[in-house]
Amino acid sequence: MTRPIGIADLADLVVPSAPALSPDGTQVAYVARRHDLETDLTSTSIRITSTSGATATRALTHGTKDDAPAWSPDGTMLAFTRDGQLWLLPSAGGDAVQVTDLPLGAGVPVWSPDSTQIAFVAPVDAAAADGEDDAARARRATAPIVAETIGYQFDGLGFVRDVRMQLHVADVGDHTVRQVTRLAENVLSAAWSPDGQTLAFAAKAAGGSEFDYAAAVHLVPALGGEPRIVAFQHGYAGTVAFAGERLVVVGHAGQMRGHARLYAVDPHTGAATELAADLDRNVMPGAPAYPGALPAATGAGEVLFAVRDRGCTHLYAVPPAGGPSRLVLGRDGQVISGLSVTGSLAVTVCSTPTSFGEVALVDVTTGAATILTDHGTALAGREIVERVPREFAISDGSRVQGWLMRAAWANGATPLLLDIHGGPHNAWNGAADEVHLYHHELVAAGWTVLVLNPRGSDGYGEAFFDALHGGWGTADAQDFLEPIDQLVADGLVDPGKLAVTGYSYGGFMTCYLTATDKRFAAAVPGGIVSDLTSLAGTSDLAHLLSTLEVGAVPWSDRDALAAMSPYTFVDQVQTPTLVLHGADDVRCPIGQAQQWHYALRQRGVPTRLVLYPGASHIFPVAGLPSHRIDYGRRLIDWVTRHIAGTAPTVTHPQSSA
Structure with a gap:
């Protein structure tokens, strides 16, 4: 029997990387990455295969790193x-x-x-001194951190x-x-x-x-x-x-x-x-x-x-x-x-x-x-739901590429999850990826999943790539909202059952959309940016973000940063919001998540803050398997609980031998 692939199937994924072709062209060594849920570790070992296909792939090393x-x-x-x-x-x-x-x-x-x-x-x-022992190294590790430059x-x-x-x-x-x-x-x-x-x-x-x-x-x-x-x-x-x-x-x-x-x-x-x-x-x-x-x-x-x-x-x-x-x-x-x-x-x-x-x-x-x-x-036996491409015309004349994931058996208007990529210069595509296994579980439960490449996304020319400079949120909000309107008009999506999620820049946009638009019934921002003013002096890439991306600094462009910052409009948020964040994130520092959660809590908006100990900004991609699985499960639980008439899991009616 087949069944939809799901979050727990992370344990069965083996993903290759770093291929190296031998000088005579007959063999390929590469890294095989897999996730051990019992030890909660991601292991990497080196395997080898022939380019002729004459011999089977075999393990070349037996280490875990x-x-x-x-x-x-x-x-x-x-x-x-x-x-x-x-x-x-x-x-x-x-x-x-x-x-x-x-x-x-x-x-x-x-x-x-x-x-x-x-x-x-x-x-x-x-x-470090020559011949420094472990004790001396430990003492220096607890010494005060003195920073005169920004690269500390x-x-x-x-x-x-x-x-x-x-x-x-x-x-x-x-x-x-x-x-x-x-x-x-x-x-x-x-x-x-x-x-x-x-x-x-x-x-x-x-x-x-x-x-x-x-x-x-x-x-x-x-x-x-x-x-x-x-x-x-x-x-x-x-x-x-x-x-x-x-x-x-x-x-x-x-x-x-x-x-x-x-x-x-x-x-x-x-x-x-x-x-x-x-x-x-x-x-x-x-x-x-x-x-x-x-x-x-x-x-x-x-x-x-x-x-x-x-x-x-x-x-x-x-x-x-x-x-x-x-x-x-x-x-x-x-x-x-x-x-x-x-x-x-x-x-x-x-x-x-x-x-x-x-x-x-x-x-x-x-x-x-x-x-x-x-x-x-x-x-084998797991079904991968393919992303179906679709382009959307935006009212200002631009076009946005997107993909829909939807069960073949789904009829009529379904709940929708809009998932927003990070960067802002990353991009979705039609290939399967191990980070978003929760998409497949939601599709199996009768949802439609929409991913979009708004202006700022990579792969559509430099003008499109650079179109967000000085316009985070203000320039691309319609690239998300108008495609949803089109899906509603097509009868594919229930306008009363809309959820939004995203990570990094996607977390920023999740906060921005829920602060400036009332249509979403549930939100799950991850690795978020909520306030561009405080980000300017706390992120490890603060100056790069301020000058090359946002195009503004707090002491001279206060109004511009306020217009782009979700925190400016946090008093308008009504959407129940689950905030997911790495506790050791210094790209989008933890305070960005804490202040968003605090403001929603103080205003009585249903909210929950989940911090992942030891996790950096890239933990959804390279963090502990338990954290990655927890992330997906919490997301599914939150959006299904806050959107009436949906449930976390539904048996796929088209399962077959």
Whole structure:
């Protein structure tokens, strides 16, 4: 018998990531992520499969925190991280060997061209004394935190004190590790020159303003020395890699606003050329909840890269000197993440409307893709409800893409859940995702779920992407309300049974809509922003949000911030509201949730505040399995209890053998 997939099925999901293609193109190592509900941990291990399909996928490592596999260029070894340290595994077989034992761990391994060294970025505490023991480290951890600059905290890390990310190199033969950079700023990424003599990396220029979101391209001798800036002195280089003799950079040539773009940089002159100027799309290097891939060179000399296209992430190729870009892999409802290239072959992870992700082998020349894994078989007997695309015309002449989830057996007007994405520059798409399993349970209970990509969403051109600057809430409210009106007019949705939810920016909009519109009978904002004035000095990215997103600061733009802040209108809220928030969130600090809950409580509006201990802003994506499951269950319970005539669970009338 089939049944709808649900929140508890998180335990059966195995989601691949970080695929690495062997230098001979015959094998793929990748990370398999699964969630253990008994231990309440998310485990990651490395698996391997052949590109020919001749052998079955098998476990290559048996750790629970194994990540970031990287083949040596000569194919003899696989580097990876285990419990935050660098390890090596012989490809011919044998035991894994630990390479690093750094106090704060090591980052993603990057092999030198001759396979003798591995570069990586790792956190370094500049205040730590040589040979510092655990007791001394514990004493310093409780010492007062003294901050003169604004970069003293970061979501997921908390107070960073004197810790900065620095470039290191490990010797594969004797496992010695040398620290290559000793900068006052964080090193973001690293790459080896083809001759193995030089390392390129991105970091803020020495002496740069703390109020500029900048990262220049630096070069430094691999044996150590003084780094020198070669490009992006006044821009933002987010990632750096070599493609032949040229550097490939994802970032912004100037202010970090609007689309990230793809550049080729001459390491000798610093001249930068935009490679995919014909694409009005955001280049996606990849991050939690933001699927993408680091650019990579093919054997034919092209550069492969990922862009966001109408909510999805697709793979493109471009000549190394610039020119017309071409689509390699991507269609509606298809999302790629991760990339590794050998010659004319590439591997990536591909998700679709009925798959949470499988490893795919791609012929770069033809775009033909072959699925190499079958992790979806673990969900046999579970039905994944597909998102059905629909476009909505907005009264100002713009158009908004959305998707509906609705049971095939549903008739007439149903309750509706509007779910709003974060960012604000994230985007929904038609692919299945593991974060929103509660959608499927609501659909099984007879609900319609609506997701929309309003202005500000990624994948529709830079003008659409930037349309929210200075207009949070005020510019995009109708992008949500008018599609609901259209669904009501179509007879698909009951106007008396409307619920709204969203996370991060979606939490902001949930608060804003319930403060300025009375139609919603239940609301569940998560990871919220309620007051843009207080956010300006408390978020870890406060200045970026104020200048590049909101476009206003409290001491000079009070009225503008008040017009955009839900807290200004909290006295108008009547909607029963469940607030869900990570207790250690410093991206949207906990006070944003507390003040919203407090105001509703004081006014007598039904409300509840749920705080998740130890959880950062990204906990719905990467937090404890118990927190993620609890989040979904509380959301379902709240909206169904506050919308008359609905129930948390309903047996699917179309279940079949």
